[in-house]
Amino acid sequence: MNAAQAQALHHASTAPDADAFVRIVDVVKKFGEATAVAGVNLSVARNELFALLGSSGCGKSTLLRMLAGFEEVTSGRIIIDGEDMAALPPYKRPVNMMFQSYALFPHMSVAANIAFGLKQEKIGPREIDERVADVLELVQMSKYARRKPYQLSGGQQQRVALARSLVKRPKLLLLDEPMSALDKQIRQRTQIELVNILDKVGVTCMMVTHDQEEAMTMATRLAVMSEGRIVQLGTPHEVYEYPNTRFSAAFIGSTNLFDGNVSVDNPDHIYVECAALPQPVFISHGITGPLGMPVTLSIRPERVRLTRTAPDNTPNQAPGKVCNIAYMGSYTLYHVQLASGKNVMANVSTLAFDNVDPPSYDEEVFVSWAPDAVTVLTK
Ligand SMILES: Nc1ncnc2c1ncn2[C@@H]1O[C@H](COP(=O)(O)OP(=O)(O)OP(=O)(O)O)[C@@H](O)[C@H]1O
Ligand SMILES: [Mg+2]
Numbered sequence: 001m002n003a004a005q006a007q008a009l010h011h012a013s014t015a016p017d018a019d020a021f022v023r024i025v026d027v028v029k030k031f032g033e034a035t036a037v038a039g040v041n042l043s044v045a046r047n048e049l050f051a052l053l054g055s056s057g058c059g060k061s062t063l064l065r066m067l068a069g070f071e072e073v074t075s076g077r078i079i080i081d082g083e084d085m086a087a088l089p090p091y092k093r094p095v096n097m098m099f100q101s102y103a104l105f106p107h108m109s110v111a112a113n114i115a116f117g118l119k120q121e122k123i124g125p126r127e128i129d130e131r132v133a134d135v136l137e138l139v140q141m142s143k144y145a146r147r148k149p150y151q152l153s154g155g156q157q158q159r160v161a162l163a164r165s166l167v168k169r170p171k172l173l174l175l176d177e178p179m180s181a182l183d184k185q186i187r188q189r190t191q192i193e194l195v196n197i198l199d200k201v202g203v204t205c206m207m208v209t210h211d212q213e214e215a216m217t218m219a220t221r222l223a224v225m226s227e228g229r230i231v232q233l234g235t236p237h238e239v240y241e242y243p244n245t246r247f248s249a250a251f252i253g254s255t256n257l258f259d260g261n262v263s264v265d266n267p268d269h270i271y272v273e274c275a276a277l278p279q280p281v282f283i284s285h286g287i288t289g290p291l292g293m294p295v296t297l298s299i300r301p302e303r304v305r306l307t308r309t310a311p312d313n314t315p316n317q318a319p320g321k322v323c324n325i326a327y328m329g330s331y332t333l334y335h336v337q338l339a340s341g342k343n344v345m346a347n348v349s350t351l352a353f354d355n356v357d358p359p360s361y362d363e364e365v366f367v368s369w370a371p372d373a374v375t376v377l378t379k
Contacts, residue, residue, distance in 0.1 A: 021046040021204050022067070022172060027076030029062050029228075036062040038228030039076075044221075049198060049205045051215035053251070054225035060208040063225075064174045067206070068097040081171055096170035098161055098178055104149040111136070111145040114164045121168075135163040138197055155186040162194070166201060173198070175207040179214060191218050212252050216240065224248045245379045249298040256304065256344050257377075258297040265291045272297060272376070276342035282315050284371035289378060296377040303373035304346035306334055306359065307366050317368035320344065322359050332358065336367050 020043035029037040065071040069090035078085040139159040216236040232248040243249035260274035271280040324335035
């Protein structure tokens, strides 16, 4: 994260709502009987790079389209930079949207593609030339100004599409799956480039993605959506470390989930009995809720330790058998099957095997975790 983003983040977490750059208030969108967006409240600070995440059909694109003015809200309000958007048609909004499939005009050169929107605004030819040259340099595509889209790679086309959005100098840039056409390697490089470009321009950005890694690496904050609602809102770190529902725990990163019931309830620690585990799990903090309450425990695979002998310092352990091993480069992902049949994932750093033989397929091992490695989910 850079300084501007850190400041935006600080602002976002402390600013009263009224100061927010984008305010979405009780926004609902219905298509006939079907509800695509079911009451969203959200504030985005100036210069934030905000990500909307969620599975297919949860309402992400619809929300962006309402911000851009391509869909009317069924109810609720959208306020951008202090101005209510209700009466403004798309072309009068200080917003530019790059679509899920950013079709460039195939018969036009790169420069003509970028100039197109400015020509429609009746901007003079000299200013157009200047602005096009500026954004081409920004996205490092000056050399390609005369090429046609079919003469470009996927990543280059994506940068032209971005340039086409930025050249109109929107206050708010909306990106709908900006990297969906790119393969994984270019994607990762483009993510970094994009963050740098947005930072240079100083534009506020809301981005839709269903790639949680992308949201984690790029966004100052993110919202996890499900069925037209925001289920969790926070920094990538907050949402990853402290998921508030089973849905966001499973959606953001992979995790081990254990269903159980609170069997000992103290202000500073609890025990949870889980059918899949041989003894109650000790958790070093209290929760609010009655004894016996059903909960789900989330334990990230990187928090699970794998040993050949039973650890003697924690009740949070279970014996099992290695049933799958996947080498992932910097770490190895083990699947360990417990006596209950439950499969537990453990990420073991590849460095840990420098001086020891890694456990092999079918070997008897123990999985264990620290009392503070567990997130207790009540919803
Ligand atoms: N014009 C429309 N008419 C009727 N239903 C629509 C329309 N546009 C979207 N929907 C419905 O609204 C819901 C949300 O769609 P939306 O496009 O916002 O999803 P999304 O989160 O962007 O999904 P994806 O990740 O697949 O792009 C879906 O159930 C979709 O079928
Ligand atoms: Mg979509």
